[in-house]
Amino acid sequence: MSDDSTTAPPDDPEQSTAVVPETTRQIVIREVPQGQLEATHFALQEVPVPSLGEGELLVETLAITIGAGQRAGLQGSAGYAGPAEADVVMTGTGVGRVLVSNHDSIEAGAVVMGLTGWTEHAVLNGKRATVVDGAVAPATLLGALGTNGLTAYFGLLDVGQPQSGETVVVSAAGGSVGHIVGQIAKLRGATVVGVAGSDEKCASLIDDLGFDRAVNYKSDDFRAAFKAATPDRIDVYFDNTGGDILGSALFRMNAHGRIVCCGVVSQYDTSTPGPGPRGVPGLLVNNRVRMQGFLVFDYADRFAEARAEISNWLASGELIARTTEFDGLDAAPHAFVDLLAGRTVGTTVVNLAS
Ligand SMILES: NC(=O)c1ccc[n+]([C@@H]2O[C@H](COP(=O)([O-])OP(=O)(O)OC[C@H]3O[C@@H](n4cnc5c(N)ncnc54)[C@H](OP(=O)(O)O)[C@@H]3O)[C@@H](O)[C@H]2O)c1
Numbered sequence: 001m002s003d004d005s006t007t008a009p010p011d012d013p014e015q016s017t018a019v020v021p022e023t024t025r026q027i028v029i030r031e032v033p034q035g036q037l038e039a040t041h042f043a044l045q046e047v048p049v050p051s052l053g054e055g056e057l058l059v060e061t062l063a064i065t066i067g068a069g070q071r072a073g074l075q076g077s078a079g080y081a082g083p084a085e086a087d088v089v090m091t092g093t094g095v096g097r098v099l100v101s102n103h104d105s106i107e108a109g110a111v112v113m114g115l116t117g118w119t120e121h122a123v124l125n126g127k128r129a130t131v132v133d134g135a136v137a138p139a140t141l142l143g144a145l146g147t148n149g150l151t152a153y154f155g156l157l158d159v160g161q162p163q164s165g166e167t168v169v170v171s172a173a174g175g176s177v178g179h180i181v182g183q184i185a186k187l188r189g190a191t192v193v194g195v196a197g198s199d200e201k202c203a204s205l206i207d208d209l210g211f212d213r214a215v216n217y218k219s220d221d222f223r224a225a226f227k228a229a230t231p232d233r234i235d236v237y238f239d240n241t242g243g244d245i246l247g248s249a250l251f252r253m254n255a256h257g258r259i260v261c262c263g264v265v266s267q268y269d270t271s272t273p274g275p276g277p278r279g280v281p282g283l284l285v286n287n288r289v290r291m292q293g294f295l296v297f298d299y300a301d302r303f304a305e306a307r308a309e310i311s312n313w314l315a316s317g318e319l320i321a322r323t324t325e326f327d328g329l330d331a332a333p334h335a336f337v338d339l340l341a342g343r344t345v346g347t348t349v350v351n352l353a354s
Pocket residue numbers: 066067068069070072147148151172173174175176177178195196197198201217240241243261262263264265266267294295296297339340341342343344346347348
């Protein structure tokens with residue numbers, strides 16, 4: 001290994017005694033997917049551990065999370081993610097332990113969350129890393145307390161504004177954002193209907209998470225079942241999917257209802273996304289429905305407030321955080337494919353270190 005700043009000086013109290021390896025493993029985008037995502041779109045490579053600049057941290061990644069929105073990034077349809085390109089490390093949020101710190105207020109040994117990407121060792125700008133409680137499981141930090149938990153919280157409460165007694169419907173309800181949306185809506189006194197892709201997921205939403213009803217969008221009689229599950233129609237529709245489910249929800253909205261446009265997962269895993277739904281803007285006009293998109297990053301100055309409330313719900317058992325966990329960096333591409341195919345529940349997490 002070169003004699004650079006990644007080697008912790010033994011007499012420097014700011015540095016950990018952890019051994020910094022010479023090389024690290026990371027997953028790069030081998031080819032930008034044109035059709036459906038496959039694990040072969042990624043490749044594993046081993047590279048020297050990079051050296052640190054001013055204010056940077058060298059982090060050993062403990063776990064990463066994979067979200068559906070990352071497929072939108074690879075599709076080039078997520079403006080905030082920039083263009084999709086090959087031969088770069090796959091981006092993503094992770095939790096890691098600081099091995100070496102060149103930052104004034106973050107010490108070696110701290111646990112931080114940030115954009116580690118799919119790599120066993122990451123260099124993070126200390127200004128963009130959040131110090132988190134190392135006693136909390138990485139899967140919880142990345143799930144209910146991570147980007148998707150915050151997305152559920154602000155999307156539902158700030159954009160959807162559910163009132164007690166109203167009907168809230170959420171799509172991709174068994175997923176990372178969706179299962180938290182439904183539970184927060186129940187905490188606000190709403191009647192909650194989930195839409196998910198299997199009977200098993202639907203049963204679990206009701207039996208384990210307290211949803212009032214759930215509908216399998218893959219069933220032949222989906223439209224009729226959806227109508228039967230929303231006898232009082234819909235006041236808040238939290239849309240994670242777009243596509244046919246959004247199309248059905250639009251026709252069931254109550255006057256002054258709110259549609260929270262969170263994401264369009266039904267249109268991500270393809271290079272030919274379908275057109276938007278019928279009835280816009282006519283149905284919105286007639287029913288005075290507000291349809292609003294949002295990005296969770298817009299709420300960054302309120303993340304601490306949301307994490308405090310979500311932590312309380314987790315501690316009291318009022319909120320159950322579900323995760324599907326994979327082991328080892330090599331599993332990440334397969335985890336991503338499984339997520340898009342609906343084979344995961346809750347937040348998808350890949351553990352890199354025990
Ligand atoms: N606006 C923001 O700031 C923001 C931030 C984070 C995430 N998001 C969005 O939130 C949504 C959920 O993301 P997530 O990370 O929590 O993913 P997720 O819900 O954990 O996983 C995606 C789920 O979508 C379902 N799905 C896949 N293809 C579908 C299709 N054709 N039609 C209907 N459902 C389908 C699958 O479950 P089934 O078994 O039900 O099919 C799958 O489990 C995404 O749209 C994402 O872009 C938005």
